Amino acid sequence: MRSLFFVRKDRWLVCSECLFASSSKQQEMFAELWRRAEMAIRRSTIAHVLGASVLALTAASVAQAQDTADAEDVAALDDNIIIVSAEFRDTNLQETPLAITALTSEALESRSLDNVADVGRSVPSVTLRVASAGYGKSTQAYIRGIGQSDFNFALEPAVGFYVDDVYHASLFGSVFDLLDLERVEILRGPQGTLFGKNSIGGAVRLISQKPSNELEASVKGTYGSYERLDLRGMVNLPLIDDTLALRVSGASKQRDGYVDRVDFACANPDQAGNLQPTVTSGDCTVGTLGGESVRAGRAALRWTPDTAVEVNLTAEIMRDSSEGAADSLIHISPTTALNNYNANKLVPTYGIPFDSRFVTDPYVTYASYRDLSNGRQVPATNTMNSESFSGDVKVHLSDSVTLRSITAYQRFSGRFTQNADNSPLPIALTDNNVSFRQVTQELRLQGEALDGLLEWTTGAFYFDSKAHIRGGVSLPASGPNGIVFDQNDQVDGENKSAFVHAIVHPTDRLSVTAGVRYSDEAKTYRFDRTNQPSGTPFFAGGAFTAPEATFDRFDYKLGIDYQWTDDLMTYAQYSTGFKGGGINPRPFTPASAVPFGPETLDAYEIGLKSEFFDRMVRLNLAAYYSDYTNMQLSANGMDNLGNPSIVISNVGEATIKGLEAELTLNPAPAFVIEASGSYTDFEITDLGAAAGVSGGPTLDSKAPGTPEWKFNLGAQYTAEIDGFGSLTPRFDLYYQSRVFNEYTNNPLAAEPGYTVANARLTYDSPGEDWSLALGVTNLFNKFYYVNRFIQAGGYNFTGQPSRPREWSVTLSKDF
Template identity: 45%
Template sequence: MGSMKRNSSLASRRMGALACGTALACLVPVSVLAQEQAADAQTAADQDDQIIVTARFRPETIQETPISITALTGEMLEQRGVQSVEGIARATPNITLERNTAGYGKSVIAYIRGVGQSDFLPAFEPGVGIYIDDVYHGTLFGSLFDFADVQQVEVLRGPQGTLFGKNNEGGAIRVTTREAQGDNTGYLEAGLGSFNRMTLRGAYDTSLVDDRVFLRVAGGFNNVDGYMDTIDFTCANPTLAGRIPSQVPASASGDCRTGTLGGQQTFALRGNLRILATDDLEISINADLLDDKGEPAAEKLIDVNTDGTSPLALYQPGSPFGSDPTGYGIPFDKRFITNDPYTSYVNFTDSRNGLTFPRVSNVRSWGVSGKVEWDINPDLNFTSISAYRTYRGEFIENWGASPIHINDNYFKPYHDQFSQELRLNGRIGDLAEWTVGGFYYTGLTELNDYIYIPLVNFAFFGVDPVRDRDLSGFAHVVLTPTDRLSFEAGLRYSDISKTYTFNRYLPNTGNPPATLPGFENNPAVRSTTSRVDYRLSASYDITPDVMTYAVFSTGFKGPGVNPRPSSAAELLSFDEEELTAYEIGLKADFLDGRVRANLSAYRSDYSNLQLTVVRVLPSGVPGSITANAGKARIQGFEGEFTLEPVDNLMVNASVGYLDFQYLDLGDAANQPGGPCLTCVAAYVPEWSFTAGAQYDFDLGDVGTLTPRIDYAYKSQVFSDAANYGPGAIPGYGLWNARLSYTTPDEDFNVSLQVNNLTDKFYFVNKFQGYFALGTLVGQPAMPRTFLLTLRHNFQ
């Protein structure tokens, strides 16, 4: 099979770049002028079975791209059962993408090679950039979304920013949806699955003006019930409940259920209008709408700390708050831990004062973007990307995960952003290709939060507006002095600022309301930086099928503001953290393309780390302090392999190793709840491994039957900087399986997807509040689930 064979000659690269300019396999059109060759390019791509990527904004295969990159087509995502952002990690080494805790709403924990971010607050910059159709998403909240009509996903490791978009310290995830082709094709798919899951999605592609104006519309619906039951504690444990009132009627006949956690109902709509204004000018307009309504995440109480240093010591008889500090005649202790891993005693009404919070975790978002591609001449191309995005969310967290409320956080975040990107791409014969561009981003995020700690009668609400601005310029050049040797150099200048205004209004104190001491004038804290980052690399084709490369790059995660102050003394900013990265790699095809091995080794020097320590603040209430501290070294390797031993059998595997070591902790040394020199970064596994195999059974006139099996493993991770043992998530491996049948004419497809095939119990995440809050809570993953789908393709 020549399916993975890489063309090495410079001439073939140039022809491929032109011919693929508007092919469906390409992520972004590079040359409208190349449309005359598009059909031939698509046929060639199908025959060569190559994935075309545009990480350097020219169409090329993965094997031609001298960077560490993983690319998954929409078909590959379906084959692996990947239906949302976090599923990408099951097919990519050294990457963490997980759902966040209930207290962080619909946000994602995102790390690449040990660098990223987990806290959703806009006081922090994401360490990994997430893009949809080249539009940057400015916050971690709202970045946890299901895939809809996806063409391709690219995962770029290491600092990015000399070629496109915003500075990305750890790397970037680029999701590209399908562009309109005007070919009157589409599909309609319906599915049924576990926990009463119902799905419906479809798309249609049509031509509005022959050969000039095309429209593609896609949409979907997904509904699934919660997989964790909430149990009324008094109903289930009447002898242990003291005076806690029951939430279920006496006529409930022994059913103590009060609801579920983890349920979700999602509507999504997306459209792409593509206009070929002239042979040299293309305009693409994207619009999308998402309405994601859900229950709070399926979170449960795991452990309770009632020692003297814990806030829960105040909930024990004989504390300074009297013989009955809870008000229910019982202490807060381990009685609130359920025996069943998929049940919780949590409720969302504090009966002591009748305060009730909605059981929700919602986000509603929409956006529109316009992309203009102008071929000024055969060697010069101009691109403009203008975009606006906004969302509104709502979510609740009961940090005690119990019927006695100790700390409740209720958020209704609002966000809007505008971004503008300009790029000019050119080439000088066969010697050089260059890019210069600029990026502008402005965003406003409001938390609209209500924080409630009932024991000490502490509560406040605030808008907390956060304004971000980024004005950057970048330049990149690729020099190819010979057919085998190329050099790259890139620069990026960034000028960014973040302004956080703090509101701490006291409820029920009149109009205007009173504020906490020190917050009377809504103080604002501003953090800024301006800096230059750069990238140097070289690649060499040892043979037409073997290429080696080396990369040196720098990057940073922008400065921020300590987001959870409880006094004016904690109104502090922190500086950017910095990364200097080194990488060498090898990309090779063997046996006429039947074996592929892509290998890389890397080292990152990490300094001025932005570390958050969760602890009891000097004011006496739980909180956290974020500051720059110390240095770390990250090193490791990755391997990605593809094997086709016989026709129709495809085997893929990957392995990742990451060694994280603190070299200096600076001011964070010996801080309660802080890191230690032998600690490792939170949510970053030392080992990750994936493997999968599928075989296409050709049934002749009957059709094609394709079974597939996938396995993904990651080693132990910690959930906090201090690496608290019970807060660790042990290493685990997951099996997923899929069986699909396609009719001979490919008009119909039936598939059965089974996730977590062995019904493995594990935690997606944990929140380590054992010392600051007195509780350890965690979010169990879903048990074994299945999804049966029927799809009809319009051709």
């Protein structure tokens, strides 16, 4: 048996068992394992030496069974190594020169994180939250002060969502369930040169479990507060040994609402004026908001006819028939328009004005979801149906060159309604019935050259989308005669791009990264709206198509990193990114339906990744500075005729500075402490055309969705009990400072800082084939608003109240 020599940092290592380690990935894997053996020797602990030897022998047997091993094999052998693919190649997290956080499926479960919006709590400089009722099934994502809150398809997300490297182009439909995931990666800072489309703020990547060649299955059930009942299951079937495997997973989630809908006239007859109750007995409750009813399924087929070809086919389906999103009235600020409407319409007709009598307990709303002025009634609903199909083909053209093709088709639709005044009076009622479909195609050619001196990736990306926004808007309090219309708008988008990315290793320790991407985008918007009940065109002249928004752009990246020791790496980089332009989606005259251009970002970052004391301490730091230009600002208000005026335009510049830290401590093998923190300084330096606009932003305005300070702390300890199994208590604490929700920084629409705690106790059986967990979220029952919103007209403020303290019991079984 011959030995295989390979270099690792500054020394040559010999592995006599590595006969079959012919690929560079395998060489890296064996090098890592061999380094563990050296660490064990330094510790002079027999148990560690034996453990490292077992790892090496296990790796050798894996190599003999499979000629090409993925880097995930390392992660399977050592839990302390986190493998990521943020640069389209599998690398150790600690050797990846990016600000990136990766959470495995086990980490997500231990923190009681149920959907992608929950994940942001554990990541510095990141805010992920479920949108307010007016924006439907959307995740509002902000990274390092840059984000997007509006679901409308005319607008682009600032943070890209990717599911198995398939780009998701809309905020709507982005409340992803964490179904059968391997891990979640969150990349901070612009990802303009590698990732599919417009990830100016960063990227959220969900990586699913792939089918394997082992027969396995699992089932999990959860019961908890508000009659919560979750069921999840998975089965992995090897259809043809080492060639074809099928993995099927499914989930069902059911939970009652936590905000009560109450009939105002029934509960408050002395304040109801001429309003008549719809119920006359009991507690006057007519329903709830915030309830969930979701079904989802996923099937993945993996075909590996030989070592050079891998084909993954995936189909996903979701049916979400949830009730209306939680929403309640926070405050009413009288304006001239509201006072006139109260005096001229509401009081004469209904005997009462729209005033603070409708502001009540935040877990109660008086929303009736009907407009008494015209008879329009809508259900309190927040639904989403989706289907996604993708094909991922990877072909090793040679030992050093790989071609990958990712083809995907997605479609989703849903309906979400909001009674924005949270009262039975005719003020504001919206009904959004939306649909979206997209086709994406990405080709990547990736390889190595010059004996590993150069790693390169090049490729092309194509995106095509078509969206419809139907339903209607009822704003009887707006304008001299009110505004009530049905809509049938259509939004089309297209993106074509090409990129080149290269990493050069002049020495074993030094790496230089460079990349460039060219993007060409176009977007059109056809407005088709009809006044109700008259049936006349909303716009003079009828339906029309706004001027097309078109633009192209080059983005760049240049970085350098140096591995000072096996456990210490520093890096510096410059990168650019952009958020695509669009068309003002809510004009009240054709003249307001104008295009706006892309936002742009120039970002500078330095970072450190380190481990100490034989990896008992892991500390990662990042500092960044960004120039943010052509900011897309939205102004909501009233024009001189009393009509709502909503305009989006490119105005202003800002600088963003920040610090991030992530710390992991392993003081004992069974004890882990995790902490992270961030500081974000967002400063507007130029308002451009927005300077001096009444009710607009100022130079002191801070970015929405972005706390200045953010921290999280988690700790867990696994106590092994002979013959009994193990008990693992875990405690998590999350803090964020004050958050504004729009650029005017209105204090009534700002959320003060708050702290939330979760706790979980897990029992694992001796064979680790089943477990029982008790979890409590919002342990100290802290109240806060997930988000706040100033409704059109500027006189009423609504918000999504936080979920109260909730408990759950989860039983899991592996087969």
